[in-house]
Amino acid sequence: MDDRFGNxxxxxxxxxxxxxxxxxxxxxxxxxxxxxxAQEEDAASDATEGxxxxxxIYEGEYxxxxxxxxxxxxxxxxxxxxxxxxxxxxxxKMQDEEQLAHQYEAIIEECGHGRFQWTLFFxxxxxxxxxxxxCFVVAFALPSAEKDICMSNADKGALGLIVYVGxxxxxxxxGGLADKVGxxxxxxxxxxxxxxxxxxxxxxxxxxxFLFFRLISGIGIGGSIPIVYAYFSEFLCxxxxxxxxxxxxxxxxIGGIYASSMAWGIxxxxxxxxxxxxxxxxHSWRVFILMCILPALSxxxxxxxxxxxxxxxxxxxKHDEAWMILKQVHDTNMRAKGEPEKVFTVSxxxxxxxxxxxxxxxxxxxxxxxxxxxxIMTVVKQILENVFSLFSPQFRLSTLFMAVVWFxxxxxxxxxxxxxxxxxxxxxxxxxxxxxxxFHGEHVEHLTFNFTLENQIHNEGKFINAKFTNMEMKAVTFxxxxxxxxxxxxxxxxxxxxxxxxxxxxxxxxxxxxKEMFIDCMHWNSTFHHSVEHCYVDFEEENDILIYLVxxxxxxxxIPGNIISALFMDKIGRIKIIGGSMLISSVCTFFLYFGSxxxxxxxxxxxxxxxxxxxxxxxxxITVELYPTNKRATAFxxxxxxxxxxxxxxxSIFASFVGITKVIPILLASATLIGGGLLAxxxxxxxxxxxx
Numbered sequence: 280m281d282d283r284f285g286n287x288x289x290x291x292x293x294x295x296x297x298x299x300x301x302x303x304x305x306x307x308x309x310x311x312x313x314x315x316x317a318q319e320e321d322a323a324s325d326a327t328e329g330x331x332x333x334x335x336i337y338e339g340e341y342x343x344x345x346x347x348x349x350x351x352x353x354x355x356x357x358x359x360x361x362x363x364x365x366x367x368x369x370x371x372k373m374q375d376e377e378q379l380a381h382q383y384e385a386i387i388e389e390c391g392h393g394r395f396q397w398t399l400f401f402x403x404x405x406x407x408x409x410x411x412x413x414c415f416v417v418a419f420a421l422p423s424a425e426k427d428i429c430m431s432n433a434d435k436g437a438l439g440l441i442v443y444v445g446x447x448x449x450x451x452x453x454g455g456l457a458d459k460v461g462x463x464x465x466x467x468x469x470x471x472x473x474x475x476x477x478x479x480x481x482x483x484x485x486x487x488x489f490l491f492f493r494l495i496s497g498i499g500i501g502g503s504i505p506i507v508y509a510y511f512s513e514f515l516c517x518x519x520x521x522x523x524x525x526x527x528x529x530x531x532x533i534g535g536i537y538a539s540s541m542a543w544g545i546x547x548x549x550x551x552x553x554x555x556x557x558x559x560x561x562h563s564w565r566v567f568i569l570m571c572i573l574p575a576l577s578x579x580x581x582x583x584x585x586x587x588x589x590x591x592x593x594x595x596x597k598h599d600e601a602w603m604i605l606k607q608v609h610d611t612n613m614r615a616k617g618e619p620e621k622v623f624t625v626s627x628x629x630x631x632x633x634x635x636x637x638x639x640x641x642x643x644x645x646x647x648x649x650x651x652x653x654x655i656m657t658v659v660k661q662i663l664e665n666v667f668s669l670f671s672p673q674f675r676l677s678t679l680f681m682a683v684v685w686f687x688x689x690x691x692x693x694x695x696x697x698x699x700x701x702x703x704x705x706x707x708x709x710x711x712x713x714x715x716x717x718f719h720g721e722h723v724e725h726l727t728f729n730f731t732l733e734n735q736i737h738n739e740g741k742f743i744n745a746k747f748t749n750m751e752m753k754a755v756t757f758x759x760x761x762x763x764x765x766x767x768x769x770x771x772x773x774x775x776x777x778x779x780x781x782x783x784x785x786x787x788x789x790x791x792x793x794k795e796m797f798i799d800c801m802h803w804n805s806t807f808h809h810s811v812e813h814c815y816v817d818f819e820e821e822n823d824i825l826i827y828l829v830x831x832x833x834x835x836x837x838i839p840g841n842i843i844s845a846l847f848m849d850k851i852g853r854i855k856i857i858g859g860s861m862l863i864s865s866v867c868t869f870f871l872y873f874g875s876x877x878x879x880x881x882x883x884x885x886x887x888x889x890x891x892x893x894x895x896x897x898x899x900x901i902t903v904e905l906y907p908t909n910k911r912a913t914a915f916x917x918x919x920x921x922x923x924x925x926x927x928x929x930x931s932i933f934a935s936f937v938g939i940t941k942v943i944p945i946l947l948a949s950a951t952l953i954g955g956g957l958l959a960x961x962x963x964x965x966x967x968x969x970x971x
């Protein structure tokens with residue numbers, strides 16, 4: 280070993296190169312050329328003596344200094360040689376990758392499709408199911424959480440969007456890391472982060488911490504989709520890939536079914552929890568959040584027994600490790616088929632030339648965190664270079680087309696999935712307001728209210744020496760009313776307001792009346808004792824339960840479409856599946872204009888979800904097949920991050936039109952689906968190609 284490298288030297292793989300001195304060269308830190316000897320100080324003038332102006336010999340020629348024209352010529356020649364070498368290297372690399380792709384396809388076919396793939400199918404599917412649950416968990420818990428944590432409308436909006444922000448960041452980060460660190464390792468870390476912070480979010484009482492933990496949880500689960508599809512596809516042969524990746528998509532929909540079932544069965548049971556005084560409440564919606572962690576935990580346990588992707592290992596020059604995993608796949612499948620004696624015939628697998636070189640990091644250089652900072656910054660640089668390479672001439676057109684298709688599909692799908700339940704809730708609220716009871720000019724004295732008041736408006740009433748004890752008020756408004764010598768005790772309220780009312784010698788004891796509930800009111804000699812600072816989940820909302828049912832039916836309606844698309848993915852082709860599904864979905868969206876009742880909206884939602892799932896399946900499959908192994912997860916992560924950004928835009932825009940007009944959301948969804956569907960038909964068909 281060279282003496283210049285001591286035992287305290289660490290190596291780190293990166294894209295930078297390092298230079299070394301030639302053997303026998305000077306070691307004083309300066310370069311000394313060997314061709315031209317050093318000159319005397321007066322040699323320049325002596326060397327040019329005797330030449331007249333007509334000679335083309337310039338001063339310094341005899342000093343051995345090249346002419347500037349010669350230098351430029353030599354530089355051009357060097358650049359031409361570098362370009363030729365780069366072109367030859369690129370051609371050799373592409374040839375190596377193509378040979379590896381075909382050899383790997385043959386090896387996977389020899390390994391067969393059996394017990395190993397089905398085991399990985401369920402393990403990876405649970406990770407995908409966890410992603411589907413994450414998309415629903417906050418929406419289902421929000422109606423109860425908003426009362427328990429006392430959220431304003433702005434707080435609810437931020438919480439609804441923060442999950443998608445986290446998943447957008449997570450998809451980009453984990454997708455890039457999976458191509459550099461490994462699929463299995465990144466998926467384990469991502470699911471661990473999701474599980475830990477989801478668990479913590481179920482216990483925190485404050486809005487700020489709950490928002491932060493849901494953000495980090497979203498960043499963790501954001502890596503599941505890009506990693507799962509890249510990971511599972513690299514264990515599938517060409518004939519099985521389209522169909523089985525489509526079957527895998529079903530787990531995302533199963534996640535929606537699981538979340539809506541858990542919400543429906545747990546959240547309405549408000550007593551499923553405990554309290555520690557008045558400041559710590561653990562209600563049923565928190566139990567629901569705990570139950571939603573189970574898919575991620577189950578996938579984590581399964582991943583412990585799963586190997587890394589051998590295709591990723593081969594791409595990184597780890598031949599022996601990849602060979603052992605492929606042999607494990609082969610032997611597992613052969614034993615399950617009753618052919619344990621069948622031998623794995625592959626002895627050598629071609630690995631592509633490795634471009635990355637080692638960066639030397641001396642352990643004596645800087646502190647430990649400075650060395651880790653160098654490593655982290657190098658990985659970040661590699662990830663960004665990989666992302667930028669998606670827009671190189673080789674992939675630019677495919678990336679732009681796929682970005683538009685992902686964006687238009689996500690914008691319409693997520694926007695409508697929020698718009699459907701919001702429209703149903705709006706119709707219910709309008710019907711609820713229509714049934715409001717009006718009381719005008721009532722005069723009440725020496726009466727005790729110990730029963731529930733709901734959906735009432737009291738105008739110009741007088742309440743003299745009245746008691747409101749152990750009762751609940753829901754959607755009650757008192758306007759221009761007088762309360763004199765009244766007593767309020769143990770009163771729970773929701774959507775209750777006092778407008779322009781006068782309170783004289785009135786006592787409030789252990790109530791949850793807040794300052795903002797008294798609008799333009801006057802208090803004379805009135806006192807508040809032991810006011811409850813937190814909010815109550817006082818009432819079981821019928822429309823909340825209906826939202827669970829609507830989401831459950833929407834997820835259930837996806838199953839037939841998923842089955843059909845899986846069976847025909849390899850027969851019809853990815854492009855026709857995507858384009859046809861998006862165009863038919865746009866027609867379904869257009870007919871939403873004629874649905875004015877709850878049942879009609881639910882029916883069109885089920886039809887839309889059942890048709891659009893085929894497009895999602897095709898998009899996932901073609902994204903895997905369009906990009907090579909060293910860019911597959913990065914591309915999927917980038918496009919999925921764009922998908923979540925489109926979801927944020929879609930949900931925000933569509934929700935803003937609820938109760939105003941339904942024409943604009945319908946036209947927006949239809950137009951984007953038609954544009955994306957027509958553009959999808961221009962994508963290259965990939966069902967006959969091997970994974971590069």
